[in-house]
Amino acid sequence: MNSNEVWQHIIDEVRGHRSSEPLLASFYHAAVLNHSGLDQALAYQLAIRLDSETVPAMLIRDVCNEAFAADKDIMQAVLADLSSYPERDAACKEYSMPLLYFKGFQAVQAYRVSHWLWQQGRVPLALYFQNCIATVFDVDIHPAATIGFGLMLDHATGLVIGETAVVGNNVSILHEVTLGGSGCSQGARHPVVGDGVLISAGAKVLGGVTIGEGAKIAAGSVVLSSVAEHTTVAGVPAKVVGIPRTAQPALSMNHDIS
Template sequence: MRDHHSLSLSSTYDPDLDALWARMQSEACGCSDTLIRDLFAVNICDHADFASALASLLGTKLTDRAMTEPTLTRLVAESLADEPAIIFSAAADILATFERDPACPDLTTPFLFFKGWQALQAHRIAHHLWHQGRRPLAYHLQSRVNERFGIDIHPGAQLGRRMSIDHGTGIVIGETTIVEDNVSLFQNVTLGGTGKKKGDRHPIIRHGAMIGAGAKVLGRLEIGAHARIGAASVVLEDIPPHATAVGNPARIIKLTPPE
């Protein structure tokens, strides 16, 4: 039975990292399949805590000829030490994915196998480097995420906690995008510009919104809190809170008052 309550979040979305890690280790280290046991061991069971495992995972996933796995792992670990909020964000994203995705059976699955979650955590490191002034390095991580996962998130984009990216393929998020907490994105979503402006030119996605597969949200507009954008919609104007919008151009078909 899927238990969504034993790892509840505080009002600041800080998960209990010790409880999360204990549960992940229990899931991974109890695996009886000999063909996959080493994968669980290397990525989860052999690590002392969630932060160490995350640094190792991203180092392994993003390495290339220019930057070795130990170098990348050390870079991620240093970034997590500099900004521990990234660790809590990563954990909160795992819980959000588990809660929202019926195809997610446990907590180890998004960590090991869901590229949307992995790309999001790599972005959080790139965003940290971006604001440290290490922009070529941040661009390198953006490029590696694009090459590795087919997901393109500019390191300048501001992404909130408890975010879920389902499937992930084809996601594009522009530099001045702001995504608040508890937002869900599906594959092939573009949060982009119109090509007509400089400065703040990408969307603002408010708390709890859901953007359906293939939707394009273009320009400095707002998707209101808890709004829902239908698959393949093209949004060029603000969508109010609690609205459902579909089509090209998107039109509001439902406005649900808040509870």
């Protein structure tokens, strides 16, 4: 679906919930029904969550709107991220749920604004966003990291993605995952994650390793060397234990390694 179709779904969902739960009528109006599109509603969501006494919500919203207007790829990524939740998360039945309630989705979109700021040379503000995102959402993504479209963060608590990390398209990552560095050099020192990869809860991927397209990292694994495409690894340190059942395990969200 395109952005307009998804936005209409969100409006219809919220109107239905407003009728069945009048106590949330003001919330639904402020969060969705008072806005003209997904970009405006998202800017509002990020602003109220990153609001502070020193940098108030109105300024945060202005920065988000500036980023969305300047880089059309951001909203394309937002749409892909948002759509991934009803497709991959059995607990998510509606498009409005990630927008309104899922901190993983909200944290990634705030990161996308901070990444745009970093690319514009506005490093202090990008780092300010990173700090706020880590404090509010318990998700720490360096603004210089590169993240593709269709990222689904399930629960997201404790996620860390380092400065030189690269994450491909249609990747699914669970809580307590670290894409961390190795060494103190200034070069590439964080993982490169290919398209369609599934990284299960608590996995730690460390150093400048490559996780091939369609690979699966089992829960609690510590990955210290590169993983071939369409390979399942598990353990500490992680070793090859098989192959995923599908070409892109991120889409099926099957964590079984047998």
